[in-house]
Amino acid sequence: MRKVSIGIVDSGIGNVSSLYSALSILGYSVRVTDDPSLLDLVDIMALPGVGAFPAVMKIYDSNGISDYIKSAADKDRPIIGICLGMQLLTDSSEESNSFKGLGLIPGKVVRISNSRWHIGWNTLKSSGQSEFLKSDMGSTVYFNHGFQYQGDLDYHVAVVDYFDEIPAIIKYRNLIGFQFHPEKSQDAGRYILQNTIEELMNAK
Amino acid sequence: MLNKRIIGVVTVRGGWAVQSFGYKSYLPLGKPEVLVENLDRWGADEILVNVIDRSSKKLGPDFNLIGKIADLGVSTPIIYGGGIRNENDGINVVQRGADRISINNMLFESQDSVCKISDNLGSQAIIASLPLSFIDGQLQHYNYITRKSVDISSEIIALFRTKIVSELMISDWMNEGSLDRFNIDLIKSRELIGSKLIAFGGAGDPRVGKKIMEYNNVSAVAIGNPFSYKEHAIQNYSNQLNADFLRPPYFRDELTYDWNQ
Numbered sequence: 344m345r346k347v348s349i350g351i352v353d354s355g356i357g358n359v360s361s362l363y364s365a366l367s368i369l370g371y372s373v374r375v376t377d378d379p380s381l382l383d384l385v386d387i388m389a390l391p392g393v394g395a396f397p398a399v400m401k402i403y404d405s406n407g408i409s410d411y412i413k414s415a416a417d418k419d420r421p422i423i424g425i426c427l428g429m430q431l432l433t434d435s436s437e438e439s440n441s442f443k444g445l446g447l448i449p450g451k452v453v454r455i456s457n458s459r460w461h462i463g464w465n466t467l468k469s470s471g472q473s474e475f476l477k478s479d480m481g482s483t484v485y486f487n488h489g490f491q492y493q494g495d496l497d498y499h500v501a502v503v504d505y506f507d508e509i510p511a512i513i514k515y516r517n518l519i520g521f522q523f524h525p526e527k528s529q530d531a532g533r534y535i536l537q538n539t540i541e542e543l544m545n546a547k
Numbered sequence: 548m549l550n551k552r553i554i555g556v557v558t559v560r561g562g563w564a565v566q567s568f569g570y571k572s573y574l575p576l577g578k579p580e581v582l583v584e585n586l587d588r589w590g591a592d593e594i595l596v597n598v599i600d601r602s603s604k605k606l607g608p609d610f611n612l613i614g615k616i617a618d619l620g621v622s623t624p625i626i627y628g629g630g631i632r633n634e635n636d637g638i639n640v641v642q643r644g645a646d647r648i649s650i651n652n653m654l655f656e657s658q659d660s661v662c663k664i665s666d667n668l669g670s671q672a673i674i675a676s677l678p679l680s681f682i683d684g685q686l687q688h689y690n691y692i693t694r695k696s697v698d699i700s701s702e703i704i705a706l707f708r709t710k711i712v713s714e715l716m717i718s719d720w721m722n723e724g725s726l727d728r729f730n731i732d733l734i735k736s737r738e739l740i741g742s743k744l745i746a747f748g749g750a751g752d753p754r755v756g757k758k759i760m761e762y763n764n765v766s767a768v769a770i771g772n773p774f775s776y777k778e779h780a781i782q783n784y785s786n787q788l789n790a791d792f793l794r795p796p797y798f799r800d801e802l803t804y805d806w807n808q
Binding site for chain 1: 548549550551552587590592614617618619620621622623624625638641642643644645646647665666667668669670671672710713714743766767794795797799
């Protein structure tokens with residue numbers, strides 16, 4: 344059987360090796376590239392985390408990757424965004440005055456209220472709006488961020504408690520965003536990655 | 548609820564993992580990547596790989612080691628410290644296998660570089676590592692290269708207050724290697740007010756760990772030597788803490804699930 348292929352979109356900033364290793368261990372064919380002709384060949388694209396919003400958007404905008412991702416999303420190609428990668432899929436971020444987001448998931452990214460950062464392990468709760476990844480609710484996963492998604496509750500799949508509720512998984516069409524790092528959330532995260540990829544492939 | 552963390556520390560010197568005592572004597576343990584693999588399997592909340600001789604020898608980051616750890620497919624967040632000289636080093640360390648970085652020497656030698664790394668990776672990815680002690684009642688920073696303690700300048704304190712780094716790892720360097728001698732007064736230092744702290748050095752006894760983690764400004768304890776040679780050391784530590792601010796102990800048995808079945 345053909346392996347599912349995943350293209351990690353490389354900006355030169357981000358924990359691409361961590362994501363590459365996690366996806367490879369799960370048995371997927373993985374490549375790290377910013378070359379559209381290679382990204383055309385993969386089943387699913389993944390935008391990695393760890394980075395600052397303006398630094399990565401500047402690179403995406405300057406090398407044409409922004410336009411490529413937008414065009415792929417228009418064709419309903421599945422895209423997974425992790426942490427910063429999820430935030431880049433939205434319209435804008437309070438982390439950047441100079442660069443807009445990709446504008447693919449309606450909503451914006453705002454500073455976490457009541458605390459400067461949300462760093463560590465927290466437990467996923469269903470938002471009650473979605474059946475997606477239902478079996479993974481209750482998993483404890485690793486977060487490391489200072490900004491959070493703010494958008495329509497219809498797009499919330501899971502939230503975590505931290506002063507208020509923080510959206511942890513969002514879904515809009517074939518676009519999935521994780522505010523946490525599934526690639527660094529031990530077995531719980533690997534199940535989530537595997538279930539997400541299976542569901543995205545089944546929906547194709 | 549956000550859980551407090553137990554961080555496993557692997558100290559590396561001359562390419563080998565070592566037990567470290569008071570920043571001055573060392574006992575070899577073996578290959579660092581083997582210890583990292585154990586800590587991953589035993590459920591550390593984060594793993595700090597701290598290569599202590601890269602800055603003093605001006606060698607830059609140990610990319611060879613980072614690559615080996617990445618190849619293991621470790622599923623626990625990796626913090627790397629050692630030899631990071633500038634923004635390119637910081638970005639490359641994360642690209643090649645770390646998820647956060649720890650900086651020490653750069654805080655004092657090039658604050659501009661700290662800001663540039665923060666601009667690229669985000670402050671959430673940066674931990675400032677500070678060996679501290681009280682000398683004549685005054686909080687002092689220990690420079691491990693010159694082996695001298697000096698006052699913490701107002702510039703450094705201002706750097707923390709601007710939130711260029713997300714957490715401070717305060718090492719009780721004098722008591723590093725002991726099981727239970729971490730100086731709790733370090734946590735209460737007025738210079739550190741407003742910062743989230745990771746406590747390291749002399750917190751290997753779970754009773755001490757619990758006492759430290761009960762402070763609101765402490766987000767994690769970091770443990771080195773006691774986690775280096777005992778199977779299930781982290782689960783045992785976590786069980787003995789028996790605190791609701793920790794996630795339940797985690798254990799992975801590689802035999803229970805074949806990801807490629």
